[in-house]
Amino acid sequence: MKIIFAISEVEELVKTGGLADVGKALPLALKEAGHDVGIIMPYYRSIAQQFKLASACTQQTLFAESNVYHFDIRQLSWNDIDIYFVDYPAYFDRDGLYSSTYEAFPDNGERFSFFCGASIMVMQALALQPDILHCHDWHTAMLPFLLKTDRSGDFTDVKSVFTIHNAAFQGVNKLEDIPYLRHHPAILSQVHGGYINMLQTGIEFADKITTVSPNYAQELLTDLGSHGLHDRLVTRQHDLVGILNGCDYTQWNPATDAFLPENYDVENLHPKRHCKQALQLKSGLPDKPATPLLGMVCRLTEQKGFGYLLPILDELMDHNVQLVIVGTGDPEVCMDLGEYAQNHPDQFAFINGFSSEHAHLVEAGADFFLMPSQFEPCGLNQMYSLAYGTIPVVRAVGGLKDTVIDPKDAPAQASGFVFTLPSPEGLLACIRRALLFYYEHPVRFREMQQRGMRTRFTWQSAAKHYLALYQQMLAEQ
Numbered sequence: 096m097k098i099i100f101a102i103s104e105v106e107e108l109v110k111t112g113g114l115a116d117v118g119k120a121l122p123l124a125l126k127e128a129g130h131d132v133g134i135i136m137p138y139y140r141s142i143a144q145q146f147k148l149a150s151a152c153t154q155q156t157l158f159a160e161s162n163v164y165h166f167d168i169r170q171l172s173w174n175d176i177d178i179y180f181v182d183y184p185a186y187f188d189r190d191g192l193y194s195s196t197y198e199a200f201p202d203n204g205e206r207f208s209f210f211c212g213a214s215i216m217v218m219q220a221l222a223l224q225p226d227i228l229h230c231h232d233w234h235t236a237m238l239p240f241l242l243k244t245d246r247s248g249d250f251t252d253v254k255s256v257f258t259i260h261n262a263a264f265q266g267v268n269k270l271e272d273i274p275y276l277r278h279h280p281a282i283l284s285q286v287h288g289g290y291i292n293m294l295q296t297g298i299e300f301a302d303k304i305t306t307v308s309p310n311y312a313q314e315l316l317t318d319l320g321s322h323g324l325h326d327r328l329v330t331r332q333h334d335l336v337g338i339l340n341g342c343d344y345t346q347w348n349p350a351t352d353a354f355l356p357e358n359y360d361v362e363n364l365h366p367k368r369h370c371k372q373a374l375q376l377k378s379g380l381p382d383k384p385a386t387p388l389l390g391m392v393c394r395l396t397e398q399k400g401f402g403y404l405l406p407i408l409d410e411l412m413d414h415n416v417q418l419v420i421v422g423t424g425d426p427e428v429c430m431d432l433g434e435y436a437q438n439h440p441d442q443f444a445f446i447n448g449f450s451s452e453h454a455h456l457v458e459a460g461a462d463f464f465l466m467p468s469q470f471e472p473c474g475l476n477q478m479y480s481l482a483y484g485t486i487p488v489v490r491a492v493g494g495l496k497d498t499v500i501d502p503k504d505a506p507a508q509a510s511g512f513v514f515t516l517p518s519p520e521g522l523l524a525c526i527r528r529a530l531l532f533y534y535e536h537p538v539r540f541r542e543m544q545q546r547g548m549r550t551r552f553t554w555q556s557a558a559k560h561y562l563a564l565y566q567q568m569l570a571e572q
């Protein structure tokens with residue numbers, strides 16, 4: 096099969112979050128399964144600075160009524176996969192991908208609508224005729240619509256899959272702010288009160304919709320879990336499927352991880368204590384081997400459960416624990432965490448930055464990894480934690496529920512601690528339960544670590560599910 100991904104982030108090239116992990120690992124797994132995979136993505140400033148690629152063909156011109164866009168297509172061969180970049184500096188030669196200093200760019204709707212239109216031109220210009228066009232998140236959500244309404248007729252046979260990585264980001268924009276779409280002959284059906292909801296359009300026009308865990312697929316069909324998209328998704332529920340993300344064990348493996356001061360594996364966890372010591376030193380915390388260390392690495396947003404964590408920090412610090420948080424995002428959360436770290440230098444460290452080195456060190460050096468998410472489509476860090484023998488403490492939502500087993504539910508299979516109540520009290524009670532287990536059951540704690548390290552959520556398995564879906568779509572033609 097020839098499969099083209101349209102996606103905004105690919106790890107190693109550009110990353111703001113989990114989308115990038117998938118943008119790297121899934122194409123590679125599909126390629127490994129013997130398929131022809133290409134990727135179309137924007138030529139962001141940081142990529143242009145890294146690669147300085149030549150144009151793949153003559154300059155392209157896209158017309159949208161009175162608007163004319165001249166752009167270049169650049170090409171990179173990356174791990175045997177061709178990546179095609181849409182180079183339009185006015186939209187992508189910027190410091191951030193979607194925002195500067197946490198303020199979304201006002202023209203994001205226009206930037207990514209143009210990117211969707213330009214992606215079709217890339218396929219035309221380079222004669223790429225995919226069997227499957229796989230789009231990801233709101234940035235590429237207008238592509239299935241543009242494909243279905245494309246007047247050239249070149250791509251009417253191409254089947255589209257739209258994967259929702261996070262339904263909270265919907266790309267809601269005023270039509271009048273999107274010159275690229277404003278005069279599209281079919282756009283009016285997508286406009287409600289002057290606004291377009293791009294995620295909604297993707298859901299309506301894609302041949303199949305997937306999301307990144309079976310449980311989040313179920314949640315998306317409920318009023319509470321659908322971020323307001325309930326009706327649309329229920330209408331398409333027979334075309335909606337949840338496929339669990341994987342963990343890239345080549346990148347997240349404590350036995351080979353080059354970021355760690357010492358490597359370890361499931362048979363010999365002893366060196367993990369040196370990783371803990373390194374994490375304490377690097378984070379400015381006192382070196383206390385026996386004090387349980389909790390870690391967290393994430394975008395600093397409400398989604399990640401700061402509404403539950405911030406109110407209990409005082410009570411948490413009454414215990415003999417240390418906490419390290421690595422993240423960037425909401426300036427208010429940053430300020431609160433920064434102040435808290437200043438007031439509790441022996442127990443709490445806040446690293447306000449995006450650092451793979453620190454992320455890997457937290458996965459290896461912490462005893463517990465916190466993910467008290469409000470909602471979590473899949474979550475990757477809990478899988479990384481399991482691989483590193485770091486016990487996840489998670490809320491029973493989305494993919495966290497699919498991947499972490501609590502001793503209360505199945506003592507012989509337990510891999511972490513899970514709570515349900517969406518409240519600070521729920522989180523605090525769960526952390527206390529985890530700490531008690533750490534102190535009172537050291538043997539069972541070690542067994543739990545080893546069980547997690549032996550658990551496998553592979554991208555090969557995810558790729559098999561996607562391939563079965565693609566094949567089903569092609570058979571239905």
Ligand SMILES: Nc1ncnc2c1ncn2[C@@H]1O[C@H](COP(=O)(O)OP(=O)(O)O[C@H]2O[C@H](CO)[C@@H](O)[C@H](O)[C@H]2O)[C@@H](O)[C@H]1O
Nearest residue numbers: 112113114260393394422448449450454471472473474475
């Ligand atoms: N400050 C920092 N420094 C270094 N690394 C950092 C970092 N902050 C985050 N990361 C890294 O970014 C990734 C975050 O992945 P997640 O899946 O946890 O969240 P995200 O919400 O971005 O993704 C969305 O898409 C993914 C992919 O489908 C879903 O799993 C998820 O539920 C959904 O919300 C991890 O690799 C993490 O280590």
